[in-house]
Amino acid sequence: MNGLLLTSKEEKMPIEIMYISNKGEISHRTILVKDIQPEYIKGYCLTKKQPRLFKRTNILSAAKKSDRGVNYA
Template sequence: MMRILERSLMDRCPIEIIYMTSQLKCSKRRILVKKVEKDYITAYCYFRRDVRNFRIHDILAASPILFHSDRMISRLDQNQ
């Protein structure tokens, strides 16, 4: 997973994550990583339309977003 987070930072490409919120609910987010630290990442969250901090420990899954013609599909979507 760290490789995907670092790749988003280096390539400036969005990824999709499954994140455990502070209320212990799972949330699917599309983000663009801005900074990777030891315990958290700073990323632009397309859902909140703001820069947010995400604890790495609370990221349950991360997936690159695949581009197909005129729409984006994440690998997480393909499993459903």
């Protein structure tokens, strides 16, 4: 997953993530990674249309879109 996050940041490529909030709510997001920190990912959420901070431990899966759909890691 780390490689995909880095690729998103460097190539400005949107990725899909499954994320669980601190309240236990699972959501599907499309994000652009802006910065990678040891505990957090700073990104722009295309779903919510605003900057967001994502806890790395709360990212359940990450994937890039392909012509055949989404392939989760």
